[in-house]
Every structure is written in C-alpha cells, then in structure tokens.
Amino acid sequence: MSVILEARNLVRDYHIPGGLIKKAKTVHALKGVSFNVEEGKTLAIVGESGCGKSTLGRILTLIDPATSGELLIEGKKIDIAKGDMTPEMRRKVQIVFQNPYGSLNPRQKIGDILMEPLIINTNTPADERRDRAMTMLKKVGLTELHFNRYPHMFSGGQRQRIAIARALMLNPKLLVLDEPVSALDLSVQAQVLNLLADLQDELKLTYVFISHDLSVVRYIADDVMVMYFGEAVEYGSRDEVFADPKHSYTKTLFAATPRADVESIKARLARKKQAA
Amino acid sequence: MALLEIENLVVEFQTASGPFRAVNGVSMKVHEGEVLAIVGESGSGKSVSMLAAMGLLPWTAKVTADKLAFNGRDLLGMSANERRKIVGKDIAMIFQEPIASLNPCFTVGFQIEEVLRIHMGLDKAGRRKRAIELFEAVGIPDPAERLGHFPHQMSGGQCQRVMIAIAIACNPKLLIADEPTTALDVTIQKQILDLLMKLQAEHKMGLIMITHNMGVVAETADRVVVQYKGRKMEEADVLTLFENPKSNYTRALLAALPDNATGDRLPTISELFVDEGAAQ
Numbered sequence: 001m002s003v004i005l006e007a008r009n010l011v012r013d014y015h016i017p018g019g020l021i022k023k024a025k026t027v028h029a030l031k032g033v034s035f036n037v038e039e040g041k042t043l044a045i046v047g048e049s050g051c052g053k054s055t056l057g058r059i060l061t062l063i064d065p066a067t068s069g070e071l072l073i074e075g076k077k078i079d080i081a082k083g084d085m086t087p088e089m090r091r092k093v094q095i096v097f098q099n100p101y102g103s104l105n106p107r108q109k110i111g112d113i114l115m116e117p118l119i120i121n122t123n124t125p126a127d128e129r130r131d132r133a134m135t136m137l138k139k140v141g142l143t144e145l146h147f148n149r150y151p152h153m154f155s156g157g158q159r160q161r162i163a164i165a166r167a168l169m170l171n172p173k174l175l176v177l178d179e180p181v182s183a184l185d186l187s188v189q190a191q192v193l194n195l196l197a198d199l200q201d202e203l204k205l206t207y208v209f210i211s212h213d214l215s216v217v218r219y220i221a222d223d224v225m226v227m228y229f230g231e232a233v234e235y236g237s238r239d240e241v242f243a244d245p246k247h248s249y250t251k252t253l254f255a256a257t258p259r260a261d262v263e264s265i266k267a268r269l270a271r272k273k274q275a276a
Numbered sequence: 277m278a279l280l281e282i283e284n285l286v287v288e289f290q291t292a293s294g295p296f297r298a299v300n301g302v303s304m305k306v307h308e309g310e311v312l313a314i315v316g317e318s319g320s321g322k323s324v325s326m327l328a329a330m331g332l333l334p335w336t337a338k339v340t341a342d343k344l345a346f347n348g349r350d351l352l353g354m355s356a357n358e359r360r361k362i363v364g365k366d367i368a369m370i371f372q373e374p375i376a377s378l379n380p381c382f383t384v385g386f387q388i389e390e391v392l393r394i395h396m397g398l399d400k401a402g403r404r405k406r407a408i409e410l411f412e413a414v415g416i417p418d419p420a421e422r423l424g425h426f427p428h429q430m431s432g433g434q435c436q437r438v439m440i441a442i443a444i445a446c447n448p449k450l451l452i453a454d455e456p457t458t459a460l461d462v463t464i465q466k467q468i469l470d471l472l473m474k475l476q477a478e479h480k481m482g483l484i485m486i487t488h489n490m491g492v493v494a495e496t497a498d499r500v501v502v503q504y505k506g507r508k509m510e511e512a513d514v515l516t517l518f519e520n521p522k523s524n525y526t527r528a529l530l531a532a533l534p535d536n537a538t539g540d541r542l543p544t545i546s547e548l549f550v551d552e553g554a555a556q
Contacts, residue, residue, distance in 0.1 A: 048461035049432075156318075185317040185488055187545035190532040194541050212461055215491070219534035219542070256466035258491025260535055262519050265494050269515065275477070 003075070004173055004206045005060070006036040010069035012055050029055040031230040032069065037223070039173075040200065042207040044221035044238075046214065046253070052230040053210050057178050060208055061095045074173065087121050094167035098179040100159035104151040110137070110162055111147040117169045132169065139202075140165040141195060157188030161195065168199070176208045181216060193220060214257045218242055226250045278305040279450050279482040280329065280367075283343035287321070287328050287506075290336050298324045298337075300506040306450065309480040311473075313497035313514070315487060315529070321506035322486050326452050330369060331359050347449065365395040368443035372455040374435035378427040384438045385423030391445045410441040414471060433464035437471070444475055450482040451475075457492065469496060490533055494518060502526050525549050 009032045018024035029052045037043045047053045058064040059071065065081035072078065073092055078085070097103040104113060114133035118124045124132070134144055140161040151159060160180060167175055177196070181189040193216065199205055211217050217224060217238075224241040226234040226249065233247040245251050287299040299321040306312045314322045328339045329351065344351045346367060351359065371377040379387060388410060389403040398406060404423070411419030414437040427435055436456065443451055453472060457465040473496060476483045485496055493500055493514065500517045502510040502525065510523040521527045528549035532542060 048463055186490070186529060187317060187532050190534075190542040190544045191546075193534070194544065197541060214462070215534040252463060256463045258465075258469075258489065258495045260490045260494040260518065260530075260533055262515065265515055265518055268495065 002039050003036045004039045004073065005208070006070075006072040006075075007060075008034050008070040008072070010034070010056070010059060010071065011067045012052070012059060012064065013067045028230055030059070030066070033225075033227070033230075033232045034069075035223075035225055035232070035235060037174075037206055037208065039206055040204045041222040042200070042209055042220055043223045043225060044209045044211060044217040045225050045227060046211060046217055047227035048212060050229075051227045053227050054178060056227075057095065057176050057208070057210050060174075061093050061176050062090060091121055091170040092173045093176065094170065094172040094174075095176045095178060096160070096163050096167050096180050099183050100156055100163050101183075103163055104159055106151055109148050109150055110142075110154075113151075113162065114166055114169055117166065121170055136165045136169060139168075139199070141191075155188070156184050157191055160184060160188075160192050164192075164195065164199070168203070171203075172205075174206045174208065176210070178210045179212070180209075182211065182213060189216070196220070214253065226253065277348060279308050279310075279347060280304075280306040280484075281343055281345045282325070282329065283341060285325055285328060285339070285341040285344060287324050287333070288338045290338070295338070298506055299328065302501075302503065302506070302508050304501050304508070304511065306482045306484060308449070308482055309476075311476060311483045311485065311496055311498045313485045313487060313493045313500045314503060315490070315493055315500060316503035317488055319505065320503040322503050323454055325503075326369070326454065326484060326486060330363050330367060330452070331356070332363075332369075361395075364391065365446040366448055367450045367452065368446070368448040369452040369454060370436075370439050370443050370456050372458055374432055374439050374459065375427060377439060378435055380427055383424050383426055384430070385425075388423075388438070388442050388445060391442055395446045406445070407441075410445055411438075413444070413475070414438075414441045415467075416441070432460055433468065436460065436464075436468055440468070440471065440475070444479070444481075447479060448481060450484070452484045452486070454486045455488070456485070458487075458489070465492075472496070490530065502529070 010030055011032050012030040014027040014029055016025040016027065033056060035043065045053045045056060059066050062078065062080050062085065070077055078089060111133055114136060115129045118129045118132065134147065137144060137146060142158065142161060154162065181192050184192060200207060209220055221238045224236065224238050225232050226247065228249045234241055234245060234250045241250065245254060283303045285299055285302045286297065288295045288297050302325050304312070316322045327333050329344060331351065333339065341352060346362060378384065385407060388407045392398050392403045392406055407423055408419045411422060416422050416434060416437050456472065457468050460468060469492065472483065485492065487493060497514045499513050501508055502523065504525050509525045510521065517526060518530065521530060528545045530536065532545055534542060
C-alpha cells in the first residue's frame, strides 16, 4: 500500500493586524499536526467547531498555505506559498463542502457545474466533456435527464451527489469531505454514505472525512484523528480509538454522543424513576 | 387532563399548483411533566404541526382540526389577542438556529426583559433581577455583565442558552423545542439536553422535542410520535419504539442509523420502506 498523503508537523497561524486601540494578535489554528493516509483508506478527523479541522481541510486542498511543516502528496513535497503548483498537482485533491445548498451556483445548470472543472484545468474538447459529465452523473446515481436542470430543482441529498460528482470530474486521488452528511436527513445520509463507499471501492479513492458525528465516523473510517484546540490529541486506527480512548477529551466526546440502543434507554428510564 | 390536545390536525398551504397538504390528520396529546418527541425527516410536517398549535404560521396556511386545545381551552376559536396571552407565556418555543432567532440589534438583556415586561408586568428592577436569575438557571457565567451583550458576542451554545432562558422566563406549562441542538457540537448538545431535562423535571413542564436525531430521542423522550410526509406513522413509548417498532417506516429509520450497521453498506429507507399511504 502506498501512502497518498503525508503531513509532517503542520502549523498554521493566522495574524490579526492591530490598530490604534487593538494589539496585533496571532491565532494558532493548527499547532503541529502529523499523519499519513494510505491509498484507498479513509482518515476521519473529529473535533468541535474551532478546533482547526476545517483549517486542516483547507491546507490539504491547497487553498491555504501552512505556516510551517511539510505536506506530501504521493511522496511529492508541496508548498503552495512558493507558487510553483502545476495543474496536474492541483487535480489530485478535491473537496466536497458541508452545505450542498451553498456550494452549487444557482445560476448554473448541473451539466455546466460538472464540466467547469474540465474547462478550467484541462483541454478536453466539448463533446468529450459532455460525455464525461454524463457518465459521472450516472455514477453518482442521477440520470442524463438531470443534465439540463438547475440546483434548486434538487433535494439536499441529490445536491450532495452533484457536489461529489463535481469533485470527481478531474479523477482526483484524494477527496477531502468537510462534514458531507451533517446537513442531511438520516435516510439520505445513509444513501450518501453508501455512495461514498461504492465510489471508494470503484475508483480507489482516498478520503479525508471531517466530521463531528461519531456514529458516522465509526461506520466509515479506517483511521481516526481527534483534534482539540489545534492539536491532534488522539490518532490511531478506528478500533483502537473507539475501544480504548486515551485522551480525556476523546472520552468526553464519546460520553457526550447520544446513544440509541435499548440498554441505554433502559438505564436512563431507571435513573429517572429513581429520581422521581 | 392533557396539556395539549391535537386531534386530526390538517395544515394546507396555498401554492401556485393548488393546495399542498403539509400535515395530514395528525393527533397527539401531551401531559403535564411529560417529554414527547416528534421524529421525522425534513418535510414530514413535524415543525409545521407545532407552529400551527402556536398560531405562528403565515396567513397562507389553512389550519383545521377536530380539536386543538391547550389546558382545555380551544386554541382555534380564540381571538388573536387572547392567543397572544397564552403563546410566549404558557406555551413557549425554542427554535432551531439560536443565532438567527435572536434579534442582532438588541442586547440579550433587552430581549429577555421584553418577555418579562409584556407577560409578567414586572417593573424595571424586578425584570433585571429575574433576568439575572434566569441566566444563572441556564448556566451563563457572569450573568449581570452578559445581559449587556449582543448576540454576536456570544457563541452558538450560549445563544441557545439565552433562547432557553427567554422561553422559560414566564414558567411555561409547555415548552416546544424545535431541533434545539441540531446546529451545535456534540459536547454542547449534551450540555443543552441535560439543561432542558433538568428544567423540565424541576418545573414539571410538558416538553415536546422535535428532532430527526434518534440519539436525542433515546436520551430524552418518554413517548415518541413518528411522522412521515405529514402523517403519523407510529406512536409509542420510547422503549417499545426502539425495542419493537410496529411501523415499517420506524424500522427502516432505525436500520439506517450508522450505529446499527452490520454489513459494509447501510440499508436505506427507500429499500426497506414502501410508502403504502402515498397512493391515496
């Protein structure tokens, strides 16, 4: 198994400039995070809002440069601050955003949404672009009929399928999924998770799955990294982390997750009866 | 006697393509000191049925019911003025988006004192005293100073606490929480749910939890109503629902939980559940 993505001691600071009254401030969003992901595997990044997981997502998708540390994709060192990015390197990583209502342009038809990455990044001729968009539509469970429709005609789950299709148009190696199912209903969530699993098997995709829902993480992840205030407090295989959480924050997180099994309901009702 | 009684509630919206039925003959009862959860996906009419009970729907909605009564008083026949005396005082609601449901132009202190002024008729000093008490009750640190803050100066969890403080300001008999924790992190969700359950037990309130999260249902409810496309699919106490669900839809919903995954793919609702009632 080859390692697709490797991060060594990634640090990201944001500088907030001061003024007459306010002093300049530095926010340490990431304080040295290291991990690696093998081809075809899923790394889940868990943490609460403000813990730096989306900052990490932005660095991985080459939107933001890291302040220090190294990022290697397929063993090649990448530094976007230097500005020597080739389109081939950019194509390897794509992202799917949390809210499918905000991430699709309402004035673009689905077909145009899907073909746009090809226009920007490649010299594919028009008829081939169209064919590839049609194939991708079918791959994510939509039909050719949807090609000429606008985003408002789709439900949340269908939109997330479209966002996934758009991310896959350039045949990326690595997909960063920033809370892809947290805006979706339970039944639709199951469909999208299944689609992601199917696509991973078929295209040998590698996922970095950002989420705060532990039940989803337990289902989809191979490795889990728990983040707290910019630091990775826990990192290991899914079974290790779930069976034996070491850091106190991970334990808090597990304790806070609502449990939907019969035993815990019985325990709760018994506690309630005792209190009454 | 039940606190809130709803019998055969129908809510229709007038649209360009004819009337759309958002709630189709739903009945339920909430008793004093009871936690009822209403579960369903988006579009199942769970929020709309509660908004109808509160009288908060726009005029385009047509609300009919065989019975819609709070504490024995008919809510449908009542004048808007009379209803306003009950809504906000005896029935209070917590909305889904804490940051969006507070007014950004006023301090949170002003917003909580507004409720006290209108419903309780307290004087200025009394309002401030009660507001500080309420902030303490919902666990906001340094309440006296926090009253002067604007919503944007507080985090999502803090804003939700302010919303809860506003809702319980007049000691309501019935509290309706519409997805109170959907926009929050799991650790904050736990705190907010614990707070709601504590307040509910202390004041013996009736509490209606509207949610699509089965975990939240399992952690809070006494009784559960499952809704799908405006119809009630099932009503049961919480243990029966999870142990032995009667309706096919509930079974499908529970099977789609990632916790219950057995193979390497999740069963989806469309595979497990064929909508028998849709052909009407």
